[in-house]
Amino acid sequence: MKxxxxxxxxxxxxxSIFLIAAFAFTGCGKSVKRVASDSTIDLSGNWNDTDSRLxxxxxxxxxxxxxxxxxxxxxxxxxxxxxxxxxxxxLSTEHINTSTFINDIQRVLINSGKVDFxxxxxxxxxxxxxxxxxxxxxxxxxxxERGQEVGADLMLTGTINSIVDQSGGETVKFYQVDLELTxxxxxxxxxxxxxxxxxxxxKSALKL
Amino acid sequence: MRIESYFRINSRYLWSYxxxxxxxxxxxxxxxxxxxxxxxxxxxxxxxxxxxxxxxASCASPAKLRMERISKPIGEGNYEAAIENIExxxxxxxxxxxxxxxxxxxxxxxxxxxxYKESIKHFARAEEILDDLYTRxxxxxxxxxxxxxxxxxxxxxxxxxxxxHKIQILNFLALGEIDGAVVQSRRALLAIQALREQxxxxxxxxxxxxxxxxxxxxxxxxxxARIAYDNAKKHFETSYTPKLxxxxxxxxxxxxxxxxxxxxxxxxxxxxxxxxxxxxxxxxNYRDANGKNQTTVLVALGLGGPGFSGQTMTIQFAIPKMxxxxxxxxxxxxxxxxxxxxxxxxxxxxxxxxKDLENGESTMLLRTAGRVIMRTIAASKAKNLMxxxxxxxxxxxxxxxxxxxxxxxxxxxxLGSAMPLTLQLIRIPVEPGRxxxxxxxxxxxxxxxxxxxxxxxxxxxGEKVFIFAPALR
Numbered sequence: 001m002k003x004x005x006x007x008x009x010x011x012x013x014x015x016s017i018f019l020i021a022a023f024a025f026t027g028c029g030k031s032v033k034r035v036a037s038d039s040t041i042d043l044s045g046n047w048n049d050t051d052s053r054l055x056x057x058x059x060x061x062x063x064x065x066x067x068x069x070x071x072x073x074x075x076x077x078x079x080x081x082x083x084x085x086x087x088x089x090x091l092s093t094e095h096i097n098t099s100t101f102i103n104d105i106q107r108v109l110i111n112s113g114k115v116d117f118x119x120x121x122x123x124x125x126x127x128x129x130x131x132x133x134x135x136x137x138x139x140x141x142x143x144x145e146r147g148q149e150v151g152a153d154l155m156l157t158g159t160i161n162s163i164v165d166q167s168g169g170e171t172v173k174f175y176q177v178d179l180e181l182t183x184x185x186x187x188x189x190x191x192x193x194x195x196x197x198x199x200x201x202x203k204s205a206l207k208l
Numbered sequence: 209m210r211i212e213s214y215f216r217i218n219s220r221y222l223w224s225y226x227x228x229x230x231x232x233x234x235x236x237x238x239x240x241x242x243x244x245x246x247x248x249x250x251x252x253x254x255x256x257x258x259x260x261x262x263x264x265a266s267c268a269s270p271a272k273l274r275m276e277r278i279s280k281p282i283g284e285g286n287y288e289a290a291i292e293n294i295e296x297x298x299x300x301x302x303x304x305x306x307x308x309x310x311x312x313x314x315x316x317x318x319x320x321x322x323x324y325k326e327s328i329k330h331f332a333r334a335e336e337i338l339d340d341l342y343t344r345x346x347x348x349x350x351x352x353x354x355x356x357x358x359x360x361x362x363x364x365x366x367x368x369x370x371x372x373h374k375i376q377i378l379n380f381l382a383l384g385e386i387d388g389a390v391v392q393s394r395r396a397l398l399a400i401q402a403l404r405e406q407x408x409x410x411x412x413x414x415x416x417x418x419x420x421x422x423x424x425x426x427x428x429x430x431x432x433a434r435i436a437y438d439n440a441k442k443h444f445e446t447s448y449t450p451k452l453x454x455x456x457x458x459x460x461x462x463x464x465x466x467x468x469x470x471x472x473x474x475x476x477x478x479x480x481x482x483x484x485x486x487x488x489x490x491x492x493n494y495r496d497a498n499g500k501n502q503t504t505v506l507v508a509l510g511l512g513g514p515g516f517s518g519q520t521m522t523i524q525f526a527i528p529k530m531x532x533x534x535x536x537x538x539x540x541x542x543x544x545x546x547x548x549x550x551x552x553x554x555x556x557x558x559x560x561x562x563k564d565l566e567n568g569e570s571t572m573l574l575r576t577a578g579r580v581i582m583r584t585i586a587a588s589k590a591k592n593l594m595x596x597x598x599x600x601x602x603x604x605x606x607x608x609x610x611x612x613x614x615x616x617x618x619x620x621x622x623l624g625s626a627m628p629l630t631l632q633l634i635r636i637p638v639e640p641g642r643x644x645x646x647x648x649x650x651x652x653x654x655x656x657x658x659x660x661x662x663x664x665x666x667x668x669x670g671e672k673v674f675i676f677a678p679a680l681r
Contacts, residue, residue: 092394093394095392206343
């Protein structure tokens, strides 16, 4: 027959063991393993590197196969168009680093070999500062001149929007990325593309 | 088998309104077997003290120490020293359960110190932690049942979550990152929506809606700005609607002074002590807000049970109460090119904290009272078990058990350590160009208690320049 005290003590001891074990399991330290940079890992459900890469690849590949491209090349007597990346505005509900998305866009466009690129407005300021510095510091043979820049034909701009619907532990996130290619001379819009991503995120109410 | 049994007891305790009868009935059924003790008393004592030591070690909170360490440099306006102090003594000042609080305090202090980029990082981490805390840890909740609420991860009060978004929006506005401020505003709207769902009586901040509106306005999102301004009018925490809501300068260049005035209230312990009599009647004594001892009688049926017939136990427990601090700063007198105007309070932590504490009081009281009664019953049983027959040893054991159970009971006093009493605002439309700005700190009687160094402010066409004036004293 079990006695009162033995049962109580057993419970207390088991509870303390359970708590210690639970703390131990929940705080098992850090582990790091290397993964391929193009692998898809979704942790929080937020916009991540995979979204940035896939959206850039899909949208720009679509962009370069549309009729505007041949029209511009013909108008330039067979020369590839020169593109400058304008602003990609983050109008979503997350603090997205748009510069990584812009880098992905540039990578896809450059690797396609179908367009030339010029530096954006911010980079141009930096480059002009360097040229100014060369004017007074570099030798005449090596110093670069002002006024020799290549003007862009087209500007790529865009927005990242999101709509979030949430209730309790469930969230549905809808992202829409819109990109536009505009002729800098005529301000005609040559191409408009968009890509939509929908994510369903569930959070558990309890854990050990 | 026994572990399963414990799970059952605790999980039922977690979700049931009348849980004590479950444990009680088990204990009382077993009480009849007390006399047939088989365990060695020394072993029993060792086990209990070991458990007590583990529990006591896990439940100490550094809330008071934290407040003592950083309130002095904050009062002197030396935010850098407060930040350094936290960085050097992180482990001493914050338990692992206080991760949210650490990020929150750092975010606030870095904001006062005008390091807006770093402040943004800390608040972003605080948001991530908050998101993760949606999932509750069963082990932490179980530990809290045995010790106190300090072993649960700090989840913050609704007013603090709203302050997090307020300061984060201001961080982006200070940097002139309008898109960032608007993103944060949208995140704030999502947080407000979640709080409306979670809280029975959600005390919504008009000031947060006002800052959201300001961000949308600067981005030229007129419809969103109008909706947020309308919401702000509905939800201002102060008893009046600030005049600045009715006078919104649209798309003009402005100097906007954001002041943080006074010292926010802190949390102190409201101690309850009393006796738990047979038949489930709880006689509770407590000290009211005026310092007078009061007595109340609560009917707690089902908590006694046959095993406790004829026994009266002493219990004590503590819940947090708001303690105000005297402030030397109540408003700011802002002079632009010699033209002086007073700031307006748009947010008052005292009133929002009071409402949040009231909203959570019944749940906290139920949880605390339940925990203490359960622990007191267990302690009473444990005392019976440990009786050695030697009156001196028994006295020491009884006192030790009472001390241990009493020491375990600590109110959860955790709260943001660097919060002001009020958020003050004034918007001054100006012409593009250079302006001279002077800010004086005033107390509640309008007397000057300090001032910020006069400086020149350059305002470009269409620009809104934010100037921050923290006076937490």
